[in-house]
Each structure stands twice: as structure tokens, then as C-alpha cells.
Amino acid sequence: MTTTVSTADLKRRMHGAVEALRHDLQGLRTGRASTALLDPVQVEVYGSHMPLNQVATVSTPEARMLSVQVWDRSNVQPVEKAIRSAGLGLNPITDGQVIRLPIPELTEERRKELAKLVGQYAEKARIAVRNVRRDGMDHLKADEKKHEISEDERKRLETEVQKLTDDTIREVDELSQAKEKEILGK
Known part of the structure; x- marks a missing residue:
């Protein structure tokens, strides 16, 4: 051609x-846990904004729970703050270097x-x-x-x-x- x-x-x-x-x-929440839900979250660490998946591992241990394993202990607070301020309607529960995110009913x-x-x-x-x-x-x-x-x-x-x-x-x-x-x- x-x-x-x-x-x-x-x-x-x-x-x-x-x-x-x-x-x-x-990225849209459907009442079930999906790691893609946290894709848009940007965390302010090391003097710059980074995607959450570059400072932590996100997994779904249960159908209605997300787990965020933060690699560096000093980044736990900034990660929690970023999740809270992302407007996803999630309430992080911090336990050491793991942040649990229960997914509420819609x-x-x-x-x-x-x-x-x-x-x-x-x-x-x-x-x-x-x-x-x-x-x-x-x-x-x-x-x-x-x-x-x-x-x-x-x-x-x-x-x-x-x-x-x-x-x-x-x-x-x-x-x-x-x-x-x-x-x-x-």
C-alpha cells in the first residue's frame, strides 16, 4: 500500500x-480490593514525588483488604499520609511497616x-x-x-x-x- x-x-x-x-x-473501586486502586497514589519521599509501588509492595491478602508493605521504615508516615490524601475513601491502619487498608462497602x-x-x-x-x-x-x-x-x-x-x-x-x-x-x- x-x-x-x-x-x-x-x-x-x-x-x-x-x-x-x-x-x-x-482504578475505580468496586467494593473489592484491587492493587490497581493505589496506582495513582504519589508519595513524597527522598525530596520528590514517587509512585507508591516504588516505595512499597501492594497486595490483596483478602477480598476486602489491601496490604501495603513499606520497604523503608522512615517512609511509613509519608505513605500513610499519601493514601489518606488521595481521596480514595480509605482509612489506613498502620502496624509497623505494614499498612492495612480495609475496603468499605460502597x-x-x-x-x-x-x-x-x-x-x-x-x-x-x-x-x-x-x-x-x-x-x-x-x-x-x-x-x-x-x-x-x-x-x-x-x-x-x-x-x-x-x-x-x-x-x-x-x-x-x-x-x-x-x-x-x-x-x-x-
């Missing part, structure tokens, strides 16, 4: 939007807020996918103008790009519906 935009490149970029959505959804109101957030994340992913499609379509039209591809070839490739877009948006919808179901407990 002589075109400047390849369907493989568009597929890779659309897949990137889906992966970003997966990552966003992982209230109905909080479940609805989280479900709304899932919808926002999904819409952000859909927009990203549509932007990739628009880029691809623009490239195809430009290639036709430059006589690098024929009108028939452009139409065939546009159909391919549209199918790729539809498939990717379907995947986004499936991910968001599954997460909503998980959050709302249905």
Missing part, C-alpha cells in the same frame, strides 16, 4: 484508546457516582477513537488528491477504517457496560 496512513497504524492508535480506558477503569450514592465516571471515561475513549478515524479519513482524501491512490481504493480503505472504528467503539461499550454492572452489583 502506497498510502501514508496504514490501517495497522490506525488500529494501533485505536487500541491505545481502549487500553487507556482499561487502565482508567481498573454506598448506593457512591455506586451511582462511579457508574457516571465510567460513562465519562468511555466517552473520552470513544472521542479518541473517532479522532483517529477522522485522521485516517483525512489522510485517505489527501492521498487521493495527490493521486497516490484511486477513488475506488480510497472508498475501500474508508470502509475498512469505518469497520475498525465500529469494532473498537463496540469494545469500549462492552468494557464500560461490564464495569458499570460490576459497580452497580447487577
Whole structure:
């Protein structure tokens, strides 16, 4: 294919939007313990901000409990402070170098807020996918103008790009519906 935009490149970029959505959804609390819940936590240690997973090991010893094993005893307080101020609604219990985080039940109101957030994340992913499609379509039209591809070839490739877009948006919808179901407990 002589075109400047390849369907493989568009597929890779659309897949990137889906992966970003997966990552966003992982961080949402569903009432069950997940180590991904603490991924956004930044700890101020050694004069800089570091991700929690660079100063401690996070594990899930029980379905409703997270355990944070801090490697350096002097970092226990900053880690506890970072978890408290992260706005996750968690109440750390410190026991030596281990910080336990019981995961409370979600209230109905909080479940609805989280479900709304899932919808926002999904819409952000859909927009990203549509932007990739628009880029691809623009490239195809430009290639036709430059006589690098024929009108028939452009139409065939546009159909391919549209199918790729539809498939990717379907995947986004499936991910968001599954997460909503998980959050709302249905």
C-alpha cells in the first residue's frame, strides 16, 4: 500500500484508546480490593514525588483488604499520609511497616457516582477513537488528491477504517457496560 496512513497504524492508535480506558477503569473501586486502586497514589519521599509501588509492595491478602508493605521504615508516615490524601475513601491502619487498608462497602450514592465516571471515561475513549478515524479519513482524501491512490481504493480503505472504528467503539461499550454492572452489583 502506497498510502501514508496504514490501517495497522490506525488500529494501533485505536487500541491505545481502549487500553487507556482499561487502565482508567481498573482504578475505580468496586467494593473489592484491587492493587490497581493505589496506582495513582504519589508519595513524597527522598525530596520528590514517587509512585507508591516504588516505595512499597501492594497486595490483596483478602477480598476486602489491601496490604501495603513499606520497604523503608522512615517512609511509613509519608505513605500513610499519601493514601489518606488521595481521596480514595480509605482509612489506613498502620502496624509497623505494614499498612492495612480495609475496603468499605460502597454506598448506593457512591455506586451511582462511579457508574457516571465510567460513562465519562468511555466517552473520552470513544472521542479518541473517532479522532483517529477522522485522521485516517483525512489522510485517505489527501492521498487521493495527490493521486497516490484511486477513488475506488480510497472508498475501500474508508470502509475498512469505518469497520475498525465500529469494532473498537463496540469494545469500549462492552468494557464500560461490564464495569458499570460490576459497580452497580447487577
